[in-house]
Amino acid sequence: MQDLIPFVKRIKLDEGMPSLVGNTPLLxxxxxxxxxxxxxxxxxxxxxxNPSGSVKDRPAWGIIQQALHxxxxxxxxxxxxxxxxNMGIAYATFGTALGIPITLAMxxxxxxxxxxxxxxxxxxxxxxxxxxxxxxxxxVAREMAAENPGKYYYANQxxxxxxxxxxxxxxxxxxxxxxxxxxxxxVVGMGTTGTLTGVSRYLRDYYPEVEVIGVQPDSPLxxxxxxxxxxxxxxxxxxxxxxxxxxxxxxxEDAYGMVRFLAREEGYFVGISSGAAAVAARxxxxxxxxxxxxxxxxxxxxxxxxxxxxxxxx
Amino acid sequence: xxxxxxxxxxxxxxxGESTITLPGETVAEVLEALVERHPELKRHLLGDxxxxxxxxxxxxxxxxxxxxQGLETPLTERDTLLIIPSIAGGKExxxxxxx
Numbered sequence: 001m002q003d004l005i006p007f008v009k010r011i012k013l014d015e016g017m018p019s020l021v022g023n024t025p026l027l028x029x030x031x032x033x034x035x036x037x038x039x040x041x042x043x044x045x046x047x048x049x050n051p052s053g054s055v056k057d058r059p060a061w062g063i064i065q066q067a068l069h070x071x072x073x074x075x076x077x078x079x080x081x082x083x084x085x086n087m088g089i090a091y092a093t094f095g096t097a098l099g100i101p102i103t104l105a106m107x108x109x110x111x112x113x114x115x116x117x118x119x120x121x122x123x124x125x126x127x128x129x130x131x132x133x134x135x136x137x138x139x140v141a142r143e144m145a146a147e148n149p150g151k152y153y154y155a156n157q158x159x160x161x162x163x164x165x166x167x168x169x170x171x172x173x174x175x176x177x178x179x180x181x182x183x184x185x186x187v188v189g190m191g192t193t194g195t196l197t198g199v200s201r202y203l204r205d206y207y208p209e210v211e212v213i214g215v216q217p218d219s220p221l222x223x224x225x226x227x228x229x230x231x232x233x234x235x236x237x238x239x240x241x242x243x244x245x246x247x248x249x250x251x252x253e254d255a256y257g258m259v260r261f262l263a264r265e266e267g268y269f270v271g272i273s274s275g276a277a278a279v280a281a282r283x284x285x286x287x288x289x290x291x292x293x294x295x296x297x298x299x300x301x302x303x304x305x306x307x308x309x310x311x312x313x314x
Numbered sequence: 315x316x317x318x319x320x321x322x323x324x325x326x327x328x329x330g331e332s333t334i335t336l337p338g339e340t341v342a343e344v345l346e347a348l349v350e351r352h353p354e355l356k357r358h359l360l361g362d363x364x365x366x367x368x369x370x371x372x373x374x375x376x377x378x379x380x381x382x383q384g385l386e387t388p389l390t391e392r393d394t395l396l397i398i399p400s401i402a403g404g405k406e407x408x409x410x411x412x413x
Contacts (some may be wrong), residue, residue, distance in 0.1 A: 109398050109400065130399075221358050223368060310368075
């Protein structure tokens, strides 16, 4: 019988999961805005349609592809990075498919769902001090990489230009194609700032009239997983301070309320950072008389079910 | 007096202090003493209703105080209270973190 293994490996590399990254649906948010005040339409990219379930498939696959191309991931070398969850799940998904061992530094107070998913995918987890937050995980990953340069390829999503380039290549053009070039405002959460920087640079190059709005938590202590309060945290190396025309700060409580609203009024079961993005998108849409406001919904709600406060209206 | 451990993201509001000893016989009293000493912390920890904001978890001996007696949980002189943000609903506090 023909040996199918090389065939399967080839499928995984060229045509399998990585080929499913991107081209996510653009969903209308029909009940979000005050129709007496604005004719603006709001849409969201449903990034949970990516193979590992989040927007992070785009940068993770871009980073892995480039590292393989440059010969930085050789047999036996682990891909190492810090994560608050989704990036780790994306690395672990592609790493398992391609036979690359994955090591992830993550704060120990990450949700149990995330830890279990990464465990299930066979990633090695280094749980870091919860008091230090995501910056603590960054510092631990840096230290591990410096101490064992021969063991790890340190992917460093916060500083790796392949992060924003993935969005320049894919997310930006998709937004234009799916709105038929009618997008007027782009609203995006800021974590590593890869989506903001990549999409903003694409828009500035080809559609400079589109206004770009960044979204960040209102406090360094917040429940908006994946988003960073850039004034008080380690600033990502890829952050471009000119990428956003303005920044909107969102309260965690408002994002929680929006997550419930989206589930119960629109049928969209999304995660907390999607709630924050929708709060900001609604604010932008209600400020203008007409236009097309597009935002990103980074993931679905499955990984947040253990947070009872999130799903019970106060 | 009980001791309070401050997470890194909030240290800009405590002049960089990571460990603070405060008077109080309950969690609520210690928190009151904390925001009195560092008023800027109040909006980060407490909502308009005076209750903890939903993503702020306080841990006493590995237990979330919500699973004890909430803000009325009694504290002894030797107790250490940790302020831990929840990341995406994280409720568990694990000890096995990297050195």
